[in-house]
Amino acid sequence: DxxxxxxxRHEVTEMGQxxxxxxxxxxxxxxxxxxxxxxxRGLELLIYFNNNVPIDDSGMPEDRFSAKMPNASFSTLKIQxxxxxxxxxxxxxxxxxxxxxxxxxxxxxxxxxx
Amino acid sequence: xxxxTQTQPGMFVQEKEAVTLDCTYDTSDQSYGLFWYKQPSSGxxxxxxxxxxxxxxxxxEGRYSLNFQKARKSxxxxxxxxxxxxxxxxxxxxxxxxxxxxxxxxxxxxxVIP
Numbered sequence: 001d002x003x004x005x006x007x008x009r010h011e012v013t014e015m016g017q018x019x020x021x022x023x024x025x026x027x028x029x030x031x032x033x034x035x036x037x038x039x040x041r042g043l044e045l046l047i048y049f050n051n052n053v054p055i056d057d058s059g060m061p062e063d064r065f066s067a068k069m070p071n072a073s074f075s076t077l078k079i080q081x082x083x084x085x086x087x088x089x090x091x092x093x094x095x096x097x098x099x100x101x102x103x104x105x106x107x108x109x110x111x112x113x114x
Numbered sequence: 115x116x117x118x119t120q121t122q123p124g125m126f127v128q129e130k131e132a133v134t135l136d137c138t139y140d141t142s143d144q145s146y147g148l149f150w151y152k153q154p155s156s157g158x159x160x161x162x163x164x165x166x167x168x169x170x171x172x173x174x175e176g177r178y179s180l181n182f183q184k185a186r187k188s189x190x191x192x193x194x195x196x197x198x199x200x201x202x203x204x205x206x207x208x209x210x211x212x213x214x215x216x217x218x219x220x221x222x223x224x225x226v227i228p
Contacts, residue, residue: 031214043205043218050214089157099147099209100166103216105159 002026004106006092012112018080021109024073025094033103034067034077035091043091049075050097082113116141116208118219126225127196134181135191135222137206143167145211148189150180153221154202162204165189196226 005024013019025032033048047057049069057067064083069075079086089110093103117140127133139148150162165173165180173180181190189208193200206219 033216042220045215048214056215091159093159095214097214099143099145099211099213100164101147102149102161102164104161105151107158110157 004092004094004104006090006106006109008109009107010110010112012114013082014114015083016081017113018078019082019086019111019113021077021090021092021111023075023077023092023106025075025092026104027073029094029096029104030072031095031097031103032069032075033091033093033095034075035093035105036088037091037108038088046077079111082111084113087111087113116143116146116210116213116215116217118206118208118217120206120219120222122222124223124225126227127200129198129226129228130195132192132194133196133200133224135193135204135206135224137189137191137219139187139189139206139208141187141208141210143210143213147209148180148182149207149209149216150178150189150191151205151207151218152200152202153205154199159205163191193224198226198228200224201226 034046037043046059052069089108091108092106095101095103119138146167148165152160163175179192203221
């Protein structure tokens with residue numbers, strides 16, 4: 001069974017450009033999470049969805065960030081316009097809903113904004 | 115809100131020895147799950163072990179075991195017979211009943227030396 005799939009794996013872009021990160025969760029999972037990891041701030045939850053509905057977006061840094069989940073098998077995280085401080089590794093994770101279920105992480109997208 | 119505390123500095127451990135990674139947590143939930151993840155230098159987040167708050171026995175998964183002390187709100191990870199491949203950052207996390215967020219600690223760095 002395929003794990004969580006993220007694309008691209010690496011992204012280098014210039015400040016001001018739009019960046020779109022993509023995620024395909026594990027089939028059957030009904031909860032999806034977007035995280036950002038940096039050396040300075042560690043692992044931060046940006047937003048999560050239950051059954052394709054955004055539940056908590058309090059971690060989204062600002063209006064430049066947006067996330068969508070149009071169906072159960074696809075989600076995007078968009079940054080527009082991107083800034084150098086957005087450089088980080090962005091993880092997508094999925095799980096079943098419930099405190100007893102582990103989250104499975106994708107390989108991450110390493111974003112560099114110059 | 116849940117809070118996870120991991121305060122140990124980076125650790126060096128001799129190959130084949132056991133190592134214990136400390137994790138304390140704070141929550142007002144009666145039901146919750148505790149998780150440990152491993153992040154090697156390659157960057158992926160790997161789920162290791164789960165302990166439910168109502169589980170009376172400590173969880174074990176191969177060389178990983180969880181020393182769960184509910185009254186002290188601690189969930190320490192024990193890695194037995196360390197291997198060079200165990201060198202990684204280890205994160206403790208928890209998830210409460212009715213809240214799908216996974217709260218992470220800041221991680222413990224482990225380096226296994228031959």
